[in-house]
Amino acid sequence: MAQYRADPSPLKVDLGVGVFRDLSGNTPVLACVRRAEQAVLAQQTTKSYVAAAGREEFNSAVEQLVLGSAHAARRDGRARTVQTPGGCGALRVGAELIRAAARATTVHVSDPTWGNHVPLLGSSGLALESYPYYDSASHRLLFDAMLERLERAAPGDVVLVHGCCHNPSGADLDMAQWRALSQLLTRRRLVPFLDLAYQGFGEDLEADAAGVRLVAEQAPEALIAVSFSKNLGLYRERVGALIAIGENPSRADAISSHVLQIARSIYSMPPDHGAAIAAHVLTDAALRSGWIEELDGMRSRIFAMRALLAQALRSKSGGDGFDFIGTQRGMFSLLGVSPQVVDRLRDRHHVFMLQDSRINLAGIMPHNADYVAAAIAGELG
Ligand SMILES: Cc1ncc(COP(=O)(O)O)c(C=O)c1O
Numbered sequence: 001m002a003q004y005r006a007d008p009s010p011l012k013v014d015l016g017v018g019v020f021r022d023l024s025g026n027t028p029v030l031a032c033v034r035r036a037e038q039a040v041l042a043q044q045t046t047k048s049y050v051a052a053a054g055r056e057e058f059n060s061a062v063e064q065l066v067l068g069s070a071h072a073a074r075r076d077g078r079a080r081t082v083q084t085p086g087g088c089g090a091l092r093v094g095a096e097l098i099r100a101a102a103r104a105t106t107v108h109v110s111d112p113t114w115g116n117h118v119p120l121l122g123s124s125g126l127a128l129e130s131y132p133y134y135d136s137a138s139h140r141l142l143f144d145a146m147l148e149r150l151e152r153a154a155p156g157d158v159v160l161v162h163g164c165c166h167n168p169s170g171a172d173l174d175m176a177q178w179r180a181l182s183q184l185l186t187r188r189r190l191v192p193f194l195d196l197a198y199q200g201f202g203e204d205l206e207a208d209a210a211g212v213r214l215v216a217e218q219a220p221e222a223l224i225a226v227s228f229s230k231n232l233g234l235y236r237e238r239v240g241a242l243i244a245i246g247e248n249p250s251r252a253d254a255i256s257s258h259v260l261q262i263a264r265s266i267y268s269m270p271p272d273h274g275a276a277i278a279a280h281v282l283t284d285a286a287l288r289s290g291w292i293e294e295l296d297g298m299r300s301r302i303f304a305m306r307a308l309l310a311q312a313l314r315s316k317s318g319g320d321g322f323d324f325i326g327t328q329r330g331m332f333s334l335l336g337v338s339p340q341v342v343d344r345l346r347d348r349h350h351v352f353m354l355q356d357s358r359i360n361l362a363g364i365m366p367h368n369a370d371y372v373a374a375a376i377a378g379e380l381g
């Protein structure tokens with residue numbers, strides 16, 4: 001980010017940043033958020049402390065959004081939801097919970113995974129191992145290798161799975177693969193830790209949660225980290241939740257009281273403002289339908305830019321080697337080029353991306369797609 005800011009070239013393109021951008025290059029405040037925020041401010045009568053669990057109406061709306069209204073874990077009273085400071089807060093509290101439950105637990109994360117997973121989970125003292133997930137050279141999921149590796153994990157180990165819009169690869173499991181994974185996790189007594197940070201960015205709110213719902217229905221116990229940074233654009237307000245599913249209601253209560261104890265010991269209570277806004281949007285019918293429209297708009301823009309860049313790369317490179325960009329999901333894809341090519345794209349063409357060649361499609365605009373494609377094709381050619 002610093003290098004991008006320091007580059008004086010008018011040609012520069014930022015594909016490195018991790019946030020959504022509209023066609024003007026802004027990360028907008030959603031209209032539904034503005035309206036909810038005004039209502040929150042008008043209704044607020046105190047700034048007194050909230051509980052460690054945060055807002056009750058937020059927690060129940062999130063649980064319903066993520067699990068759906070008819071989910072077995074909710075029906076059986078086995079789900080407990082706690083508001084957290086963003087998805088990162090949920091991941092960190094979840095990691096502390098796992099460590100408190102069994103000190104020697106290993107958490108298995110996908111190779112590749114979001115860079116912050118390692119410090120967020122590892123700093124609690126848990127051992128991390130990776131399972132094969134995606135080959136960035138051939139642009140393919142390594143599903144068989146993933147299952148084969150997890151088959152050898154020790155019972156009680158935790159498996160972190162991206163709920164949708166895998167970061168950084170953009171490659172998601174289909175429902176048949178979710179079913180196979182879910183069966184393996186249950187049969188091998190592995191504990192799923194599902195990270196849902198992009199619900200609504202892949203297909204829609206329901207479809208994007210389908211894999212998470214399935215796993216959370218079959219596994220006796222599961223954790224789900226939820227983030228509203230991207231889908232409500234609430235990044236700096238730090239809005240997230242940890243959903244814990246226990247084997248039975250009394251175990252769910254025990255897990256929940258443990259989670260609250262951990263939250264108190266780290267940050268005492270979550271920030272209120274963003275969660276008050278999110279709760280308003282989720283529970284007010286008009287705001288919620290406005291949100292769904294805005295979410296559709298963000299998703300369509302990313303898909304349009306995927307198609308545009310894939311097409312431009314096809315024409316500049318004269319081959320179909322980058323068609324995968326057009327079909328992957330969420331904001332990110334891995335170009336699958338070497339760090340040397342990443343450096344040359346930056347130094348010679350002012351095109352910035354992460355060192356592993358992760359690009360954010362929300363950095364592509366109609367006016368820069370051809371330029372970016374020509375730079376990539378030129379460096380590879
Ligand atoms: C895979 C993944 N998980 C979790 C998060 C958590 O985000 P936040 O803490 O901003 O809610 C992100 C954000 O980029 C992410 O990409």
